[in-house]
Amino acid sequence: MEVCIIxxxxxxxxxxxxxxxxxxxxxxxIKDALVRGQLKPGDKLPSITDMAAEMDVGVSSVREAIxxxxxxxxxxxxxxxxxxxxxxxxDDSINPLTFQLIIMPKKSDDxxxxxxxxxxxxxxxxxxxxxxxxxxxxxLIVEAQVExxxxxxxxxxxxxxxxxxxxxxxxxxxxxxxxETMLELLLGTFQTKLADYDVMSVxxxxxxxxxxxxxxxxxxxxxxxxxxxxxxxxxYLK
Numbered sequence: 001m002e003v004c005i006i007x008x009x010x011x012x013x014x015x016x017x018x019x020x021x022x023x024x025x026x027x028x029x030i031k032d033a034l035v036r037g038q039l040k041p042g043d044k045l046p047s048i049t050d051m052a053a054e055m056d057v058g059v060s061s062v063r064e065a066i067x068x069x070x071x072x073x074x075x076x077x078x079x080x081x082x083x084x085x086x087x088x089x090x091d092d093s094i095n096p097l098t099f100q101l102i103i104m105p106k107k108s109d110d111x112x113x114x115x116x117x118x119x120x121x122x123x124x125x126x127x128x129x130x131x132x133x134x135x136x137x138x139x140l141i142v143e144a145q146v147e148x149x150x151x152x153x154x155x156x157x158x159x160x161x162x163x164x165x166x167x168x169x170x171x172x173x174x175x176x177x178x179x180e181t182m183l184e185l186l187l188g189t190f191q192t193k194l195a196d197y198d199v200m201s202v203x204x205x206x207x208x209x210x211x212x213x214x215x216x217x218x219x220x221x222x223x224x225x226x227x228x229x230x231x232x233x234x235x236y237l238k
Contacts, residue, residue, distance in 0.1 A: 022057050022058070022061035023061045023062075023064035023065040023068065024065075025055075025057075026051070026055060026057060026061055026062055026064075026065035027065045027068060027069060029055055030045070030065070030069065030074075030075075034085070039085055040085065041085050041086060041087040041088075042084065042085060042087050043084070043085050044081070044082045044083065044084050044085075045066075045075065045082055045083045045084070045085070046082070047082060048062045048063060048066065048083075066083055071094055072093060072094050072096065073086055073089060073090045073093035073094070074086060089177075095177070095180070095181055095184075097178075097181050098181050098184045098185070101181065101185045102184075102185060111185075111186075112229075112232075112233055114182065115182065115186060115229070115232075116229045118178070118179065118182055119163070119182075119225070119229075120225055121175075122166070122167055122170050122175050122179055123166055123209070123213075123221065123225065124218065124221065125170040125172065125175065126166045126167070126169035126170050126213060127212070127213050127216055127218065127221060129169060129170050129171050129172070130169040130213060131169075131171075134165070134168070134169040135169075135210070135213065135214055137165055138162070138165050138166065138169070138210050138213065139210055139214075141158075141161055141162050141165055141206075142162070142203070142206050142207045142210045144158075145158050145162065145202075145203045145206055145207075146203050146207065148203075149202075149203040154202055154203060156187065159202065160183055160187065162206050163183055164180070164183060166209075166213070167179040167180070167183070169213075201231070205224060205227070205228050208220070208224050209221065209224050209225075212224060
């Protein structure tokens with residue numbers, strides 16, 4: 001049996017036979033090795049047989065864990081080769097955090113605080129990091145929303161498109177990933193509450209936000225965000 005050793009430490013530790021699903025424990029074992037830096041993107045995992053022996057679990061549990069990690073785009077199995085840790089996250093990868101947040105019991109105050117804290121942070125970061133191309137993209141989105149406003153056609157997708165453009169203007173991959181999760185979580189809220197909004201105020205707020213970003217006017221941006229959050233809080237708690 002080939003046991004992978006890093007220094008004097010085995011890559012994986014034997015699994016205690018608990019009631020927890022063994023495949024999940026195997027996944028956590030691999031995750032811990034990644035966190036510790038014992039496994040890195042591009043590394044090959046030991047064979048399924050060796051991992052099963054090293055962790056003292058059945059081969060089927062390791063196979064199931066590998067399949068789940070493949071679905072999450074953490075690993076990939078290349079034909080004729082061992083399983084490899086992915087070197088980048090694919091655009092179509094599944095984000096388990098989205099599902100976890102969606103099915104969590106909804107606490108209004110927690111959700112409101114989460115949005116206000118995180119959206120404020122990434123919007124001010126976008127003010128510092130947005131390129132001229134980013135600002136032009138936001139400007140075009142706002143112009144399109146103004147036209148839709150005249151026809152009373154502003155909808156949830158417009159709201160999400162605007163916030164997503166600002167989020168991506170941060171150019172921070174960690175912020176963007178968490179922000180996308182937040183927007184997915186809020187999508188249902190936008191859908192149920194946008195009908196209560198004065199659509200004029202939504203488009204006007206977006207236009208004012210763009211102008212503040214363009215002019216790097218932090219005081220104006222803070223005022224816009226505070227007013228927006230206050231209105232959203234009142235409507236959300238109805």
